[in-house]
Amino acid sequence: TEFGIIKNEAGSNNFVLSVKQWMEKTNAIGLSATAGRYGSTYGHKDIAFHFGMWISPKFQLYIVKEYQRLKDFESNQYNLEWNVKR
Incomplete structure (x- = not known):
């Protein structure tokens, strides 16, 4: 209220x-x-990231690309295959 x-x-x-x-x-x-x-x-870091992505599309794109890079690295390192349950 x-x-x-x-x-x-x-x-x-x-x-x-x-x-x-x-x-x-x-x-x-x-x-x-x-x-x-x-x-x-x-x-909190989640609030800071959300605020940063709200004020800067460039920052948002950086975060998304970095997340994708880290997930690809993790997948390659542990030989993980894509799985809908994961």
Whole structure:
């Protein structure tokens, strides 16, 4: 329900939502934020990859190609054949 409120307010020119506010309002997991001079925001690696693929098609293509390369290497290394059950 809180997400619906955020979504409706997001269209206004004066809307501001920090990472900490997002975490508090949505009970987000997988994110961490600290304020201050040496503050930082961290996300789970799955969230980071998804965000990176969302903002950069080039990054998305890189991730997909690298995944395919690793699976081919794994298949060749262990002499695995394609199997629908795998």
